[in-house]
Structures are given as structure tokens and as C-alpha cells.
Amino acid sequence: MWCHRLSHLQRSLQNLLRRGVTCWAFQQPSFKSLFPLAIHWHHTASESLNCAWQQHEDHFELQYANTVMRFDYVWLRDHCRSASCYNSKTHQRSLDTASVDLCIKPKTIRLDETTLFFTWPDGHVTKYDLDWLVRNSYEGQKQKVIQPRILWNAEIYQRAQVPSVDFQSFLETNEGLKNFLQNFLLYGIAFVENVPPTQEHTEKLAERISLIRETIYGRMWYFTSDFSRGDTAYTKLALDRHTDTTYFQEPCGIQVFHCLKHEGTGGRTLLVDGFYAAEQVLQKAPEEFELLTEVPLKHEYIENVGECHNHMIGVGPVLNIYPWNKELYLIRYNNYDRAVINTVPYDVVHRWYAAHRTLTVELRRPENEFWVKLKPGRVLFIDNWRVLHGRESFTGYRQLCGCYLTRDDVLNTARLLGLQA
Numbered sequence: 001m002w003c004h005r006l007s008h009l010q011r012s013l014q015n016l017l018r019r020g021v022t023c024w025a026f027q028q029p030s031f032k033s034l035f036p037l038a039i040h041w042h043h044t045a046s047e048s049l050n051c052a053w054q055q056h057e058d059h060f061e062l063q064y065a066n067t068v069m070r071f072d073y074v075w076l077r078d079h080c081r082s083a084s085c086y087n088s089k090t091h092q093r094s095l096d097t098a099s100v101d102l103c104i105k106p107k108t109i110r111l112d113e114t115t116l117f118f119t120w121p122d123g124h125v126t127k128y129d130l131d132w133l134v135r136n137s138y139e140g141q142k143q144k145v146i147q148p149r150i151l152w153n154a155e156i157y158q159r160a161q162v163p164s165v166d167f168q169s170f171l172e173t174n175e176g177l178k179n180f181l182q183n184f185l186l187y188g189i190a191f192v193e194n195v196p197p198t199q200e201h202t203e204k205l206a207e208r209i210s211l212i213r214e215t216i217y218g219r220m221w222y223f224t225s226d227f228s229r230g231d232t233a234y235t236k237l238a239l240d241r242h243t244d245t246t247y248f249q250e251p252c253g254i255q256v257f258h259c260l261k262h263e264g265t266g267g268r269t270l271l272v273d274g275f276y277a278a279e280q281v282l283q284k285a286p287e288e289f290e291l292l293t294e295v296p297l298k299h300e301y302i303e304n305v306g307e308c309h310n311h312m313i314g315v316g317p318v319l320n321i322y323p324w325n326k327e328l329y330l331i332r333y334n335n336y337d338r339a340v341i342n343t344v345p346y347d348v349v350h351r352w353y354a355a356h357r358t359l360t361v362e363l364r365r366p367e368n369e370f371w372v373k374l375k376p377g378r379v380l381f382i383d384n385w386r387v388l389h390g391r392e393s394f395t396g397y398r399q400l401c402g403c404y405l406t407r408d409d410v411l412n413t414a415r416l417l418g419l420q421a
Ligand SMILES: C[N+](C)(C)CCCC[C@H](N)C(=O)O
Pocket: 217, 221, 223, 231, 232, 233, 242, 243, 244, 245, 246, 334, 336, 337
């Protein structure tokens, strides 16, 4: 641990020196030893490669491909891809990270063409390709989006004329499946056409891209307005925009809807891109956006109807972002299922209500609403981590079937088809 303290001390000393406060520093007994080496930049001979590196006391600095990267020495030892440290068949680490000295530093560093060689105190050599380091560095990741998306309001979505994929081509060709998934990843919704209007065919579709996520509602579900379950979804009432299963610790990733029958009026489906609305909040009120990413909330499902007894609780903020690049990846928005707020003090609660209102105003702008009437044969897939759904009240007999999908497995299929997900 000494080396970390040293470098920390060194940094504070440098800060003090920069601010001109030197007296404290000179009182330290080993002041000189804190600055043991003059730092030299190593440049590559070839101009075209444009690579330079420095060995600092507590990290390795690399400039390459217009990126300045800083690597911790333990990190450099830990990611060694040599045969004894990494099994390239299973893509698993063999090295026991706990056996690495936390104060490790390379004995020598050398660059040959585009490969960096680190020789460690015990003689072990680690090789890194410069491009690999760029791809895998924090600085490289920070600039990258995990999931490219096209945020939409009704006009943007309709203008894009996103084609539906045909049932046959979805099931039988990789191209059909890939087109479908690409649209789904970009927009958070996608349709399959000409599906025979049965639960079995809907299930086949779902199984083509993922594993079906079985929940308290079953594996494939099938529902009418019979109030067979203790939830408003099982009535004829209107449902305002929301995401489902906010009361799960991990809300379901994807929802599949297939309307098998409707003899009556109303019942249109409402779709709103939650990420588009959140982006508007970020632009107009960044501190409110931040609050929505920070305040943890509970959502709850309490059911006691007939034989069904359930009590589910999920905790998490409304907006979930990756901490390193601030990219939004999940919105949890369901005012029906939001539980008592008892996770934040009153003053934060008040600011949270204001931020929630700002988001709600964006979500409710008529220009952000995309309305569609689900029909037998046309199956809708919704990214339940991004796109909110709702429905208009209706009359008559309406049958809806569908299921939830596990998000990991949808993304797995997408990656195997060569898509970025
Ligand atoms: C889709 N299906 C009818 C099975 C369930 C409906 C769940 C409704 C619940 N309030 C929620 O938003 O999670």
C-alpha cells in the first residue's frame, strides 16, 4: 500500500507546490525521494505511428491514435494475455489477481512496431498491441456509446418509415432477423407482420430472438378485461404511459404484444420514447435529470385476487445511466405502481417531485405520442427499458397475448448477428 500513499502524497505535494505553498512540503523528511526520476517521453522512431509513452511513478501514460491513456500497473499486469495468465479458448482469466503485488511496477518497458512489452520484477513478460489498449482503455470507452439509438417523437418515427419485417423472413432468414433487431435496437420498438393470430405462433417469434422470461403472469400470457388478476391492465380502462414490472429488481427487458381479437371501439396503443423525453430534460434542466438518476425509489406490486397472492418490490432510480459515459440505459416510470417514497428526506422529495414533473411534461407532449391500433397478425416488440406504453380505454371483447423477454438474450442474438448491442 505504501506506493499508493506515496503517489497520493506526491500529488498533494505537487498541488501545494503549484499553489506556491511550499513550507509544509519541505518539512517532510524524504521530500527529495518523492521525486526520484526526471520524466522522459519515449517516442517511436516512425513518424507515422505517432505514439509516445511515459513511465510515471504510479501509472503508465500512452499517447496513441489521438488518445491520451493512463493505465494502472496492477491493471496492466492483471490483463496480461499470455498463455499462463489467460485462456484464449475460453476467454477467461487464469491469473489469480489476488497474487499480484498491489505496488507492482514494470522493470522495463519497450515498444516494438505496434507492440508494447512490459517485463515485471519476476521476469514475466506481458505484451499489448497498441490498438488493443486503445479499444480497452477507460479513455477509449468513455468516448464510445454502448448502444447507438435514434431518439424519436411521433414525427421522427413516422418520417423514418421503419419497415416491418415479415413473419416468414423473421423466422427463416438471418437477414430478416437482423433487420428486425437493428430497427429494434435503434428505435426501441419493432413490428413483425403476417403472423398467424395464435398464441403458439407468437411464442415461436419470441423464441427466435430470446428466452421467454417467465414471471408471476406466466410464460406466455393471454389476457382479456376479465379482472382475473389484480391489475388495471386486466380491465377496459385507459392506461397512461408507463413501463412494466418496475417492481422487479431488474425490470423485464422486452415486452411482446399480439392483439388476437378486438370486437369493439377504442383500445389503441400509445408508445412514447422515454429516452427522447429524458434527453429533453437533460437539455432543459440538467440538475433535474441528475436528480432523477440519483434518487432511489421503490415500486411495488401487491396482489390478492382469487388464488393470486404476490408482493413484489423493486428499487432503483427513474433514470439509470452508466457512470463512466453518462449514457442512459433504463427508465423506470410507472406512476400506478410507484410505492410510498420513504428512501429520501423531505427536501430532496420536493426537488424530486419537481424533476419528475418536468419529465412527465415531456412524456405527455402530444408530439411525442405515437398511437397505433394493434391488429391480429401484427406483433409489436417494445424495449421496456426505454419505450413507455399505454392504451386507450375500449369497449367490447379484446384479447391480447404476449410475453416478456430477457434482455441479455435479445442482445446476445443481436451481437451474434454482428450488431452493436
Ligand atoms: C402484461 N401483463 C398483462 C402480463 C401484465 C401487466 C402488468 C401490469 C403492471 N401494472 C405493470 O405495469 O407491470
